[in-house]
Amino acid sequence: MAIVVVDVALKPEILDPQGRAIVSALGRVGLSGVADVRQGKQFVLTIDGEIDDAKLAQINEIASTLLSNPVIEDFTVQVRR
Amino acid sequence: MAIVVVDVALKPEILDPQGRAIVSALGRVGLSGVADVRQGKQFVLTIDGEIDDAKLAQINEIASTLLSNPVIEDFTVQVRR
Amino acid sequence: MTPRVGVITFPGSLDDKDAARAVRIAGADSVALWHADADLHSVDAVVLPGGFSYGDYLRCGAIAKFAPVMEKLVDAANGGLPILGICNGFQVLTESHLLPGALTRNDHLHFICRDQKLRIENNTSAWTSDFNVGDEILIPLKNGEGGYVADEKTLDELEGEGRVIARYLEINPNGSRRDIAGITNSRGNVVGIMPHPEHAVETLTGPTTDGLGFFSSLLKSLVNDGKVSA
Amino acid sequence: MSVDKVSDAISSPDESQPFAELGLKKDEYESIRGILGRRPTSSELAMYSVMWSEHCSYKSSKVHLRQFGTKVPKNNSMLVGIGENAGVVDIGQGWAVTFKVESHNHPSYVEPYQGAATGIGGIVRDIISMGARPVAVMDPLRFGDPENPDTRRVLTGIVSGIGGYGNCLGLPNIGGEIVFDPSYQGNPLVNALCVGTMKHEDIHLAKATGIGNAVILYGARTGGDGIGGVSVLASETFDADGPAKRPSVQVGDPFMEKLLIECTLEVLHGGLVEGIQDLGGAGISCATSELASNGEGGMHVWLDRVLLRDSTLSPEEILMSESQERMCAVVEPAKIDAFMAVCKKWDVEAVVIGEVNNSGRLTVESHGEQIVDVPPRSVAHDGPVYERPYARPDWMDVRQASGPENLVRPSSAAQVKQTWLTMTGTPNLASKSWVTSQYDRYVMGNTILAQPEDSGMIRVDEKTGLGVAVSTDCNARFAALDPYKGAQLALAESYRNVAVTGAKPLAVTNCLNFGSPEDPAVMWQFEQAVTGLADACLEMGTPVTGGNVSFYNQTGEVAIHPTPVIGVLGVIQNVERRTPMAWGLDGEFVYVLGTTRDELAGSEWAHAIHNHLGGLPPVLDLNAEMTLAEILVAGSREGFFSAAHDVSEGGIAQTTAEMAMRSGIGVRLDVPAGLDAFTFLWSESATRAVVVVPQNQNDAFLTLCQSKSFPVTKIGSVDSSIKSIELTGVFGETISLAIDELRVISEETLPRLFG
Ligand SMILES: Nc1ncnc2c1ncn2[C@@H]1O[C@H](COP(=O)(O)OP(=O)(O)O)[C@@H](O)[C@H]1O
Numbered sequence A, B: 001m002a003i004v005v006v007d008v009a010l011k012p013e014i015l016d017p018q019g020r021a022i023v024s025a026l027g028r029v030g031l032s033g034v035a036d037v038r039q040g041k042q043f044v045l046t047i048d049g050e051i052d053d054a055k056l057a058q059i060n061e062i063a064s065t066l067l068s069n070p071v072i073e074d075f076t077v078q079v080r081r
Numbered sequence C: 001m002t003p004r005v006g007v008i009t010f011p012g013s014l015d016d017k018d019a020a021r022a023v024r025i026a027g028a029d030s031v032a033l034w035h036a037d038a039d040l041h042s043v044d045a046v047v048l049p050g051g052f053s054y055g056d057y058l059r060c061g062a063i064a065k066f067a068p069v070m071e072k073l074v075d076a077a078n079g080g081l082p083i084l085g086i087c088n089g090f091q092v093l094t095e096s097h098l099l100p101g102a103l104t105r106n107d108h109l110h111f112i113c114r115d116q117k118l119r120i121e122n123n124t125s126a127w128t129s130d131f132n133v134g135d136e137i138l139i140p141l142k143n144g145e146g147g148y149v150a151d152e153k154t155l156d157e158l159e160g161e162g163r164v165i166a167r168y169l170e171i172n173p174n175g176s177r178r179d180i181a182g183i184t185n186s187r188g189n190v191v192g193i194m195p196h197p198e199h200a201v202e203t204l205t206g207p208t209t210d211g212l213g214f215f216s217s218l219l220k221s222l223v224n225d226g227k228v229s230a
Numbered sequence D: 001m002s003v004d005k006v007s008d009a010i011s012s013p014d015e016s017q018p019f020a021e022l023g024l025k026k027d028e029y030e031s032i033r034g035i036l037g038r039r040p041t042s043s044e045l046a047m048y049s050v051m052w053s054e055h056c057s058y059k060s061s062k063v064h065l066r067q068f069g070t071k072v073p074k075n076n077s078m079l080v081g082i083g084e085n086a087g088v089v090d091i092g093q094g095w096a097v098t099f100k101v102e103s104h105n106h107p108s109y110v111e112p113y114q115g116a117a118t119g120i121g122g123i124v125r126d127i128i129s130m131g132a133r134p135v136a137v138m139d140p141l142r143f144g145d146p147e148n149p150d151t152r153r154v155l156t157g158i159v160s161g162i163g164g165y166g167n168c169l170g171l172p173n174i175g176g177e178i179v180f181d182p183s184y185q186g187n188p189l190v191n192a193l194c195v196g197t198m199k200h201e202d203i204h205l206a207k208a209t210g211i212g213n214a215v216i217l218y219g220a221r222t223g224g225d226g227i228g229g230v231s232v233l234a235s236e237t238f239d240a241d242g243p244a245k246r247p248s249v250q251v252g253d254p255f256m257e258k259l260l261i262e263c264t265l266e267v268l269h270g271g272l273v274e275g276i277q278d279l280g281g282a283g284i285s286c287a288t289s290e291l292a293s294n295g296e297g298g299m300h301v302w303l304d305r306v307l308l309r310d311s312t313l314s315p316e317e318i319l320m321s322e323s324q325e326r327m328c329a330v331v332e333p334a335k336i337d338a339f340m341a342v343c344k345k346w347d348v349e350a351v352v353i354g355e356v357n358n359s360g361r362l363t364v365e366s367h368g369e370q371i372v373d374v375p376p377r378s379v380a381h382d383g384p385v386y387e388r389p390y391a392r393p394d395w396m397d398v399r400q401a402s403g404p405e406n407l408v409r410p411s412s413a414a415q416v417k418q419t420w421l422t423m424t425g426t427p428n429l430a431s432k433s434w435v436t437s438q439y440d441r442y443v444m445g446n447t448i449l450a451q452p453e454d455s456g457m458i459r460v461d462e463k464t465g466l467g468v469a470v471s472t473d474c475n476a477r478f479a480a481l482d483p484y485k486g487a488q489l490a491l492a493e494s495y496r497n498v499a500v501t502g503a504k505p506l507a508v509t510n511c512l513n514f515g516s517p518e519d520p521a522v523m524w525q526f527e528q529a530v531t532g533l534a535d536a537c538l539e540m541g542t543p544v545t546g547g548n549v550s551f552y553n554q555t556g557e558v559a560i561h562p563t564p565v566i567g568v569l570g571v572i573q574n575v576e577r578r579t580p581m582a583w584g585l586d587g588e589f590v591y592v593l594g595t596t597r598d599e600l601a602g603s604e605w606a607h608a609i610h611n612h613l614g615g616l617p618p619v620l621d622l623n624a625e626m627t628l629a630e631i632l633v634a635g636s637r638e639g640f641f642s643a644a645h646d647v648s649e650g651g652i653a654q655t656t657a658e659m660a661m662r663s664g665i666g667v668r669l670d671v672p673a674g675l676d677a678f679t680f681l682w683s684e685s686a687t688r689a690v691v692v693v694p695q696n697q698n699d700a701f702l703t704l705c706q707s708k709s710f711p712v713t714k715i716g717s718v719d720s721s722i723k724s725i726e727l728t729g730v731f732g733e734t735i736s737l738a739i740d741e742l743r744v745i746s747e748e749t750l751p752r753l754f755g
C-alpha cells in the first residue's frame, strides 16, 4: 500500500475567484496581512502494492490528463511514505 | 513574505462522492490498483512579513473556521519556506 | 430524408430530453446515443447536451471525455460531422481538445440561471448559418462553471479567424474572457456554447424562441452540404 | 468484535443497556422488553431507538394527525392517501401526481450546505419510491434576522446546498419561500417539496409481498454517516452543546441520486419490482421493517451482505446508518438478473440482502449469527403514542389584546410614498432573485411558471397541455396570533396562489414546524394548527395527502413561531391558458377581487416598520375563498384575464408593485371610495387578488362576479405611456413611483445582505 498525493493548482496567470473571495473574507474576520490566497485541489490516492517507476509514470500521465487540465492547471506528484 | 499551505480533507468517515467518481474513472482509463481516492482542497496563502506564533495561531483559527468545516473536514497547516 | 441528429446521454446528462425536443421542433429526427456505446449510429450531426456528466466531479466534462462514444466522436468531428456542445457539452468539447480553452468557475462563485442576451458574431458555422451577424438573441443561461478562459494568443486567434460565434451582451454573467459565450473550430463544424438554445424553442417554456436558430442552421447546412435533401 | 446475539439476549437477560443514550425513555425500553419477552439485542435496541424516535414514529403528533384521516373531504381524486411515502392524486387523462414536503431543519443549521442538499435528496427519493418521475422541487425556507452575521452563514450555505443538489439532479426549482424573522435565528427552517408525475398503472407501494422474493439494496454504499442522526439530530434542540457533541452529518451525492432516479424508473417500468422503499431516516431499520410489516409480514436479512464504505462498521451501525442515495426493492427471484442488469447499466451497485417470508418476524443475521428477531410491525408502526398535555398559554391573551391600532400610520402623501419605497426593500418583500437565480428553473423544458409567479407550474403532458401548479405558503405571524386561524390562512393563501394561475386546487401537503412537544403551549399551537387545517381542508374539499412534522424547533426555551407550511396542488387542463402576473396591454382594467378591511395585525407593515406582533389575524371566510378561486379559474379558462396576482404580505401596494416590476409597464390607480390610502395599500385582508381585464372581456368578467355575488372593485388601468405607478386619492394628492426605482430598491436588498 502506498499513498500518492497529487496537488493541482490553477496556473498563476489564471484568475482564481475563490481565492479572491477568501482574501476579502479574511479581511472581514480580521486577519490582515494576507496578500494572496490561491485555492487548489489535492488528490490523495491509495495505491495497492509498491510504487515503481512504471507506476509513477502512469500516475503522472493520469495527473496530466484526468486530474488536471493543462490548459489552466499545473500539478505535482509526491509519494508519501 | 511567507507561504502557508492549508490542506483541507474530508474526515475519513465522510462520503467523498468526487473521490469515488475518480476511482471509477481511473478504472475506465486503465489505471488499475487504485484502492481509493480522496479529493481535498489546498489553500496557498501568501502572507506579508514573517510568521510568528501569534500569526500561526491566527491562521489555525481561520483554517478551522473559514477554510474548513470541522463538522465534516480536517485540516493541516504548514509553513513553506 | 429527414436528418437524424444524435443526442448523447452521459450519466448525469440533464438537458438531453430538451435537446432532443429542440431537434424535433426544428424538424429533424432525434436519435438517442448512449455514452457507453461506441457507435454514432450514422447520425448526421450530434448534440452534447447540458447537465453534470459524472456529477461534474473532478472538473466539468473531464470524466466524460473518456467515455467510449467520445473516441468515435472525436474522429467524426475531425471528419467534419456537425457537433454542438451546450454548456456541459461545451465543457466536454474543450476537455477533449476539440475546442480550445477551458471553462472555469464563475467569477462570482455562484451558479447562475438567467435569461441572457447574446450577440451573434459568426454566421458561417454549421450551427449559426441561419442567423445574421449582429443579431441579438435572448436565451437561458445556467451554469456554475461557465467562465471561458484561454491564453491571449488563442483568444486573438479566435477573434482573428472569426471563431467567436456569440458574445454576452449587457452583462458578462460568469467572467468569460472577452465576453465569449460560444466558439467554433476552424472548420466550423464543431460549436460550443455556454447558454442553452434548447431552452428557447417554445414560447410557453422559454423566454423566446431564439434558440431554434441553432437547430434550423444545422438543417440548412446539412442541406447545403448535400447531406440531406431539402 | 463480538456481536450481541439473540441467544445472548436470552442468556443474559439482566445486562444493562444504554437505552437512554439512544433516546429511549425507561417505559419505552420496558415495552420493547415486553414485546420481545426478553431484553433486546444491541441491534434490536438500535432499530427500536431510531424507529421510535419522534421523527420516525410521530409519537407526539399521531393523535392529532389522525384528523387528516377522519375529516376527509369528498374528493375522488385521491389514489393513495396518508401513510405511504407520499400521497398520489388523479389529475385526469390517466395521469397521476404525487407531491410531498419534508423538513431538514436541524441538520441544515449544523452544516447548511449538506443539510439542505440531503433534504432535497430525501424528498426526491420519497417521490421516486411511489413510481413517479420527479419533475420539480420547491424550497420553503425561514431564516433569522437578516442583519445577524450567522444568518449569512446559514442562508448562503443552505441556498448553495439546495442549488448544488437540485441543479445537479436536473430538477427545476419552481418556487418556495424565503422569510426572515428573529424567531428562526438559532433554528432555520429548511422545508423541501418535490412533485412527481406518473401514469396510474405505474403507482408502486412500499410492500414486501411474495414469499421467497428477494430484497435488494441498491445505490450508494453504506457508511458511518448520520448514525443516530435521525433520533438525535431531528429530535433534540441545540443549546449549550458544542460542536464536539454534534453527531456526524450526511453528505449528499446528487450524481448518485440522478443515477438512482433513472435506474429506479427503468426497473419499475420494466415490471421488475414488486415493492419499493426509499432509505431515509433510520436507514435499513426503517426500510426493512416497513416493507415487511406492509407485506407478507416476514423478512430475513443477511446484514453482512450490505456493501460498506467503511468495513469497520458494526451491525448496529449498519442498521442505523443514514447514508444517502440508497433504495430497497422487492424483486421476484426470476427477475433478479434483469434488475441487476439495469443497475449495471447505470453504474449503480446492488446486492440481495434479504428474502420475504411469512414468519411474521423480521430476522437479521450477521456472519451466521442471529442478531435481530422482532415482529416488524412493532418496530415500524406500533411505536409509542403520546397524549402530550396541551394548554392555551396565558400570554396569548396579552398578545391578542395588543393589536396594531395604535401604531403610527403614514398620514400624508409624502409619507405614503416613502413607506411604499421602504416596504419594497424589506428583506421579506424584496426580490428573491439573488437566491432563485442560483437555481435551474429551465431543466426538463416543462416549466410554465416559476418564481416570482404565484405558483410554480409544470406541463405534465406535452401533447395535451395538461399541467399542475403548486404553491407553498405560511404567514407564521398569523399562526403566532392564532394557530387555528393561522393554519387556515396558510391553506387559503396557498389555495389562492394556485387558483390565481388558473389551476383548480385539488390536494394538500404540509410540513408542520413547531417547537418542543414537551411544552404544553407548543403542543397547544400544534393541536390548534392541525385542527384548523383539517377543518378547512374538509370544507374546501382538498384532502391532505401527506406531510411531515418537525418538532423541537427552538433555541433554548424559546420556540419558533408555529409554522405550518401548506402546499397546495392544482390542475390546469391546458397550460396555454395559465394566467401570468405581469400585465400586458394599454388600457386594460385593473380590479381587486375581494374585500379590503382594516386588518394590519401580523402584517408585514407592522413587522417591518414597527417590529410589532399582536392582535388578531385577518378574518377568513372559506366559502368566499372557494368562490374567488372559481372566478380565477373560470376567468383563466374563458380568457378574461391578461394577468392576475394574489394579495398577501405587503398588501395591494406590494401586489401592484410586483406586477409593474414584472411587466415594466405603468399603471394609473385610484384609491377606491370608502377606503383610506393606507388601508387600501397595506392591509392584509385575506381572499383577495388583483386581476387585469382586457376591455373587451370587461362585461363578461363583471357578469361572472355578479353571478357569484363576489365583491369586485375597479382600481385603475394599465397605461403603457408611463413607466410608473400613479396613485390618486392619497390624502387628496397623487403619488408617483417610478418602476425603475422600485426595481432597484427591490433587487438590491438580498445582494447587499448576502452577496
Ligand atoms: N403533517 C402531516 N400531515 C399529513 N401526513 C403526514 C404529516 N406528517 C407525516 N405524515 C405522513 O405520515 C407518513 C410517515 O411520514 P414519514 O415517516 O415522514 O415518511 P417517510 O419516511 O416516507 O418520509 C407519511 O405518509 C406522511 O405523509
Ligand SMILES: [Mg+2]
Residues within 6 Å of the ligand: D085, D126, D129, D278, D280
Ligand atoms: Mg419514505
